[in-house]
Amino acid sequence: MAIFDRPEFMKGSISFKVKNQNSLKNLINFEFPLNESGHFSDLLMEKFSPLRFSRKEKKFLSNEIRKNIWFYNHIDIDLLNTYSDQLRESISHHHDDHMIIETSGFGSFICLHSILSGKIDKNKTIDFHLAEVPLSLFPRQLIKSKVPKNHPVFIHIAPSSWLAPFKSLVTRPFKMRGKFQILISEEIEEALKHCCYQNNRAS
Numbered sequence: 333m334a335i336f337d338r339p340e341f342m343k344g345s346i347s348f349k350v351k352n353q354n355s356l357k358n359l360i361n362f363e364f365p366l367n368e369s370g371h372f373s374d375l376l377m378e379k380f381s382p383l384r385f386s387r388k389e390k391k392f393l394s395n396e397i398r399k400n401i402w403f404y405n406h407i408d409i410d411l412l413n414t415y416s417d418q419l420r421e422s423i424s425h426h427h428d429d430h431m432i433i434e435t436s437g438f439g440s441f442i443c444l445h446s447i448l449s450g451k452i453d454k455n456k457t458i459d460f461h462l463a464e465v466p467l468s469l470f471p472r473q474l475i476k477s478k479v480p481k482n483h484p485v486f487i488h489i490a491p492s493s494w495l496a497p498f499k500s501l502v503t504r505p506f507k508m509r510g511k512f513q514i515l516i517s518e519e520i521e522e523a524l525k526h527c528c529y530q531n532n533r534a535s
Contacts, residue, residue: 338366341437351430359422362415392497404469416445430457440465450477463488466501479510487514
């Protein structure tokens with residue numbers, strides 16, 4: 333029996349719209365099963381020391397946020413591969429040459445997997461707008477290529493996001509190269525000047 337409730341970000345959809353249009357259309361749906369191996373001991377602060385949170389960041393590490401991090405660290409890689417393949421296939425079959433793709437949560441990891449595989453159709457221009465994505469938790473072994481110039485990635489951090497206080501989680505790994513832009517609202521930027529960010533924009 334699972335002891336952690338499944339968070340909303342483990343289920344959802346990846347949508348797209350064509351440039352100069354506002355209506356979103358569905359590309360794929362995704363749903364990751366609840367991993368039942370978690371134990372309350374996995375939420376002890378010592379388990380998170382490899383992430384090197386600052387002293388100020390640690391003040392925001394509630395049990396719920398630690399659970400979120402645990403779920404990202406235990407994402408089903410095989411299922412992630414499957415959804416990534418589905419996404420690339422859906423993109424290649426679409427007739428538009430310029431797409432804007434939007435998603436959040438685990439959907440953002442699916443998009444990152446597809447982008448960093450180097451296998452997305454390079455003849456298409458695709459803007460990826462990803463919300464609620466802890467870049468530093470993305471599995472390093474899945475980074476096979478840098479982000480192509482015509483597949484820019486925009487990371488959106490909302491004022492209400494659980495990621496907002498954590499520079500450690502929204503900073504991309506050194507191996508993750510290419511055109512990234514992390515978009516943080518002015519409200520968050522101002523608050524984090526007094527919290528844990530020294531440089532709260534990345535590119």
